[in-house]
Amino acid sequence: MQSTIKHAVLAILASASLAAGTLGVGSAAAADKVKVAGSQKGFWDTGLFVYGDQSQGFFKKAGIDVEVLWTSGGADCENPVISGSLDMCLATGVLGAITAWAKGAPIAVVAAEMTGSPDIWWYVRADSPIKSIKDAAGKTLTYSRPGSSSHSLITAIAKAAGVPAKIVGSGGPAATLTQVMSGQIDVGWTAGLMGADLVKQGKIRKVISGNEAPGVANQTVRVHIVNTNFLKARTDVVKRFLAAYKQSIDWAYSDPKALEMWAQDNKAEPDLARSVRDEMFPKSALAMKPVMGLELSLRQAVDDKRIAKPFTPEQVRDFLRYVNELAP
Numbered sequence: 404m405q406s407t408i409k410h411a412v413l414a415i416l417a418s419a420s421l422a423a424g425t426l427g428v429g430s431a432a433a434a435d436k437v438k439v440a441g442s443q444k445g446f447w448d449t450g451l452f453v454y455g456d457q458s459q460g461f462f463k464k465a466g467i468d469v470e471v472l473w474t475s476g477g478a479d480c481e482n483p484v485i486s487g488s489l490d491m492c493l494a495t496g497v498l499g500a501i502t503a504w505a506k507g508a509p510i511a512v513v514a515a516e517m518t519g520s521p522d523i524w525w526y527v528r529a530d531s532p533i534k535s536i537k538d539a540a541g542k543t544l545t546y547s548r549p550g551s552s553s554h555s556l557i558t559a560i561a562k563a564a565g566v567p568a569k570i571v572g573s574g575g576p577a578a579t580l581t582q583v584m585s586g587q588i589d590v591g592w593t594a595g596l597m598g599a600d601l602v603k604q605g606k607i608r609k610v611i612s613g614n615e616a617p618g619v620a621n622q623t624v625r626v627h628i629v630n631t632n633f634l635k636a637r638t639d640v641v642k643r644f645l646a647a648y649k650q651s652i653d654w655a656y657s658d659p660k661a662l663e664m665w666a667q668d669n670k671a672e673p674d675l676a677r678s679v680r681d682e683m684f685p686k687s688a689l690a691m692k693p694v695m696g697l698e699l700s701l702r703q704a705v706d707d708k709r710i711a712k713p714f715t716p717e718q719v720r721d722f723l724r725y726v727n728e729l730a731p
Contacts, residue, residue, distance in 0.1 A: 434468040435640045442480040442494040442625075443547075443575065444473040445669055446595050447684045448517055449494045454664045455651025465647040467640065475575040476547030481628065484510055490633040491644070494625045497700050499550030502709040504722060509631040512722060514645055514691040514730040516625040520613030522683040523553050523594045526602070527610055528583060533590060536564045536611050542589035545573035545582075552613075552624040553592050555703060559616040583607070596669045596679045603675065622696030634725065642729050649691055649731040656686045692730040694723055 443449050453471065456462045462469050472489060474480045480492040481499055485508045494516045503510050525544065527533045533542065544561060546554035549572060561568050573579040576593040580601075583591035590610065601607045614620050627645075634641055655661035666676035701713040714722060 434463065434466050435637065435643075436468045436470060437491060437640060437644055438470045438472070438489045439491040439493055440480040440483050440489045441471050441473045442476060442492065442551075443594065445576075445597060446494075446522070447665055447680055448522065448595075448689055450665065450668065451651045451655045451661065451689075452493070452648050454661050455647070455654055458658075458660055458664070459650075459654055461647040461650045461654070462644070465643040467644055467647060469644075475578075476551045476553070478548035478550040481510070481550065484628060484630050487630055487632060490630055490637075491641075492628045495628055496550050496552040496555060497623055497626050497694070497697075498552075498555045498704055498707070498709060500626050500628050501700060501704045501722075502550060503628075505704075505710045505714075510628045511631050511634050511725045512626045512694065513629050513634070513641060513725045514627040514648075515623045515694045515726065516627050516691075517552070517688055518623045518690065518695050519620045519688050520552065520556055520616065520624050521685075521688075523556055523592065523613035524609050524683075525557065525590050525592050525611035526583070526598060526607045527590055528586075529606055529608055531589065531608070533610055534608075536560055536566055536615065538610075539568050539590055540566050542568055544568045544570045544590045545579055545588055545592045546570065547575060547579075547592065548572055553594075555707075556613045556616045556619065556624065557592065557611075558707070559619070559703065560611060560613075563615075563617050595683055596665070596671055596676055599675055599679050600671060618696060618699045622699050623694045626694060627691075629725075638729075645691065645729055646731050652686070652689050652691075692726050694726055697723070 441449055456469060478499055480495045481503060483489040484492040485503060500512055533539055544557050546557050557570055561570065573582055573588060576597040579591040579593065580598065582588045598607060602609055629641055662676055662680060663673065666673045697719065704710045705713060
């Protein structure tokens with residue numbers, strides 16, 4: 404009798420152990436899905452999280468399944484997050500984030516993405532007489548989308564130089580290049596490696612750097628935002644996502660594999676990719692906190708009539724709350 408009971412107990416324990424093991428496998432496999440909008444495909448800073456996951460599995464190890472939709476600029480990145488169709492927008496212009504937040508849109512800033520802007524630059528065809536912003540009076544200057552960092556930068560640069568210019572949206576770098584080379588616009592915008600090979604080949608000339616905007620070298624120009632409903636329901640997921648993102652940044656500046664992947668994506672020579680990365684994307688610029696130069700960004704938002712007045716100290720605390728709480 405005792406033997407029968409003992410065997411029955413062992414069978415129950417074995418069954419329970421098997422069930423627990425099965426549940427463990429199931430929970431490990433059930434990664435949390437995060438749907439993100441990437442503001443621009445092919446840029447060094449905006450692609451590191453993809454390279455990190457592909458090469459090192461940082462997000463997979465954090466139990467996160469990342470689904471990416473690439474857009475053509477910060478504003479295009481914002482809208483699906485505001486509507487709730489996507490969870491996060493990676494690398495949107497800080498002015499766009501300020502405007503959306505001030506209007507009560509359901510978004511929260513959770514990390515800085517880029518401080519300073521040596522990565523965004525403007526160029527002309529090789530035969531253009533324009534050599535600097537001073538020569539662009541009456542000419543067409545471009546940015547990606549309203550509210551993007553390229554928009555705020557070129558507006559500030561032209562204003563500081565006292566240059567009356569026609570500032571228009573031209574879409575992404577590829578569409579912009581077509582318009583410049585066909586003569587539809589005078590000065591095109593791009594970022595990072597995109598177009599660097601054409602400079603080397605003598606087909607275009609770089610004439611303006613994003614860091615020419617007053618104060619921008621110490622200003623956070625792009626941030627990461629999250630839909631607030633997603634954030635409140637999945638705070639731990641967002642925190643794990645940001646930690647994996649930070650791991651991707653650290654890895655990318657220590658492992659040559661990241662540069663190789665970036666160069667391959669852009670069909671660029673490895674040495675050119677390295678020189679552009681070192682010149683335009685210092686690791687310090689990608690620090691995820693603090694959000695720097697917010698006072699300047701708020702003044703720009705007022706000047707552009709995006710908001711009626713600067714944020715109060717309490718509003719600033721609320722705006723930066725999740726950066727301080729969640730960003731690694």
